[in-house]
Amino acid sequence: MDYRYLGNSGLKISEITYGNWLTHGSQVENDVATQCVRAALDAGISTFDTADVYANTKAETVLGEALKGERRESLEIFTKVYWPTGPGGKNDTGLSRKHIMESINGSLQRLQTDYVDLYQAHRYDTETPLEETMTAFADVVRQGKALYIGVSEWTAEQIREGHRLAKELNIQLISSQPQYSMLWRVIEGEVVPTCEELGISQIVWSPIAQGVLTGKYVPGQQPPEGSRAADEKGGADMIKRFMNDDVLGRVQDLKPVADDAGLTMAQLAVAWVLQNDNVAAALVGASRPDQVGENVKAAGVTLEPELMQRIDDVLGDVVERDPGKTAETAPKTRVA
Numbered sequence: 001m002d003y004r005y006l007g008n009s010g011l012k013i014s015e016i017t018y019g020n021w022l023t024h025g026s027q028v029e030n031d032v033a034t035q036c037v038r039a040a041l042d043a044g045i046s047t048f049d050t051a052d053v054y055a056n057t058k059a060e061t062v063l064g065e066a067l068k069g070e071r072r073e074s075l076e077i078f079t080k081v082y083w084p085t086g087p088g089g090k091n092d093t094g095l096s097r098k099h100i101m102e103s104i105n106g107s108l109q110r111l112q113t114d115y116v117d118l119y120q121a122h123r124y125d126t127e128t129p130l131e132e133t134m135t136a137f138a139d140v141v142r143q144g145k146a147l148y149i150g151v152s153e154w155t156a157e158q159i160r161e162g163h164r165l166a167k168e169l170n171i172q173l174i175s176s177q178p179q180y181s182m183l184w185r186v187i188e189g190e191v192v193p194t195c196e197e198l199g200i201s202q203i204v205w206s207p208i209a210q211g212v213l214t215g216k217y218v219p220g221q222q223p224p225e226g227s228r229a230a231d232e233k234g235g236a237d238m239i240k241r242f243m244n245d246d247v248l249g250r251v252q253d254l255k256p257v258a259d260d261a262g263l264t265m266a267q268l269a270v271a272w273v274l275q276n277d278n279v280a281a282a283l284v285g286a287s288r289p290d291q292v293g294e295n296v297k298a299a300g301v302t303l304e305p306e307l308m309q310r311i312d313d314v315l316g317d318v319v320e321r322d323p324g325k326t327a328e329t330a331p332k333t334r335v336a
Helices: 030-042 058-067 097-111 130-142 156-168 191-198 235-242 245-252 255-261 265-274 289-296 305-318
Strands: 003-005 012-014 016-019 047-049 076-081 116-121 146-152 173-177 201-204 279-284
Touching (some): 016 030, 030 289, 058 097, 076 097, 097 116, 097 130, 116 173, 130 146, 130 156, 156 191, 245 305, 265 289
Parallel strands (some): 116 146
Antiparallel strands (some): 003 012
16 A cells, blocks of 8 residues: 655555445445455555545444554544534534534544544535634644544635635644546646645545446446445435446446556546545545455556546546536535
């Protein structure tokens, strides 16, 4: 496993980070989830990313159980706050001081740890003053409940403003967690240049485009049973934008490129995001332990410029690059 610094900090994380988004608590039984975490540890992954909202807090509980007994100092545990949790009361959502303070305590309890290495704002809260949010994060850091602060799916402007306040409050905002893959490159125009300037890294989610870049979805055919596109508990909605024959057809055309690189399609997709110097880690999930070992083989791979160009040529105009998509896909008001 290769390790990279997270932002302009002294913290190193595994460039393949294990994420349990949408896979624990709904799709996968807890014992399989635990096996996947064990497989990640065996493969040299030391960084684990979760969120309070995943499977309405169940994912954190599963991860906490799976990591029990591991040396805490050898792990980097990340979680997030913003989306509604619990019964979904009026204050069970957003980035108010109240919700942040209650959420960190709940997360630490479920994760069975005294602190998280990184606490992330899971979206931007349009209904709370940013000063309130950042001051609450600063208090979480000073209480020793989180070491660093990050954000997820914030625009370049929001990141700049958050970073300015973090600096004033003497805390470190060191990461951004956006969606990024060969097919979804919306961060390249604005978010990445801003983050490079400010000393902030990307931890990217969905590098395999929700499984589309594995090539398992064939144009004109029903999605395989048990796949994310067939999961009505949330997976199918997320993947819709890529499920058209033009995109799927071009993805099939990437197979010879992967073969020439000596990689599987999934490994090629993960290796591709890691070629970007501003990316500290690719988030990879799993519904079977063997998937973890396969994905880890993308660590430390260098793709030659000629191969990167071939990927661009194959995908052509199905790649989404519009930086406005970050704001467009963000919640306009708090989600109740």
